[in-house]
Amino acid sequence: MISLMLLFLAFFAQIPQDTAPNQDIPRLKEGEKAPLFKIEDVYGKQFKLKKILKSNEKTLLVFMRHAWCPVCNLRSHELIDNYKNLQAAGYEVVVVYESKQEALLRYVEDHQLPFKVIADPQGLLYKEYKVERNAEKLKASLKRKETLEHIEKGKNMYKKEFKSYMAEGESVDALIPADFVLDHKGKIIKAYYGQYLDDHLPLEELVQTTLQDTNSH
Template identity: 25%
Template sequence: MSKLQDFQKLVISNAANATGLKVGDKAPDFILPNALGHLIPLSDCLKTGPVVLKFYRGEWCPICNLDLRNFQQYINQFNTLNTKIIAISPQKPDDTLTITQKNELGFEVLSDSNQDVIKAYNLQFNPGEDYHQRRDLSLENGDGSITLPVPATFVIDTDFTIIASHVEANYTERMSPSEVLKVVQEMN
């Protein structure tokens, strides 16, 4: 096994306890700043339809960028179904502006720089000392912390009920836009 595969296994094992919220749980409400510093409440977003809530590690993560760009390709289908997409990372609003512009995203990218929402959704974990030797998360995260969210996707109904949940310690595995669209279509 390669050193990279060993490293990935270690990070994945460190994330095993961050299991996220489950289908049927109530999604905690929040108010977070977007890339321009405007405060966005989840409750306001749910007034017009379901929300697809995506937690990602940061603009520095190539897999996260690919995942967000994949969802951008389906933005018109989500809009047609009155479904908003919201992405959240532990970075500062300036960094969320970078990812929004770099990936030409047409949905809200929010900053949870103190990781309160990440904790409320049971996604926060410490990737371990080996990881910290490779990447200084204190320079990436808005609050200078060394923790990350497990990448996750939640589909939340207008009454805050989680209809679908994909939380995976293996950060290379994500719920696809087509899978999420299927869930939203079945809700309608």
């Protein structure tokens, strides 16, 4: 935990004192068409979002930080534990990490991630989906008791030391996660932009909403 906090502190030392959150950050909105993309997945195979959308009732598209970020590891395990329930509710899950492919592949294999995984170290998809980098939100996150507890929990869930999933040149940044629920035509049903490092769309909400919709018909 100490080594991880040192990484955060080193990052904070580079933040200008007058840094302020951008109140006019563009966001994708519900009802809009999601940006479609073609890219290689973590295994080097061609991935077409349009094909995934057509093959599933809904798609949960998740934008994470690096795979060595403990709160992302915690979220990854939540997705692992709930993957079958999400599939039963009509979802496919696609997760984008800002990690480099080689390091991310080590993480995927060690933790046996069952869902679709994409490495986007250049942040191209993050830009398309308006995922923000916000130093103020990062600092606010580390003042929250819940976030600190999630960092510790996520760190303890790694199969190996978290640094083993770091690639050369990677360091802590201010990326804030985001989740999107897309229908089979690519329309955004839900756009969820986090307020903290560990702020994601509750998975129980997705499953319960689907069950309620099914029972109402």
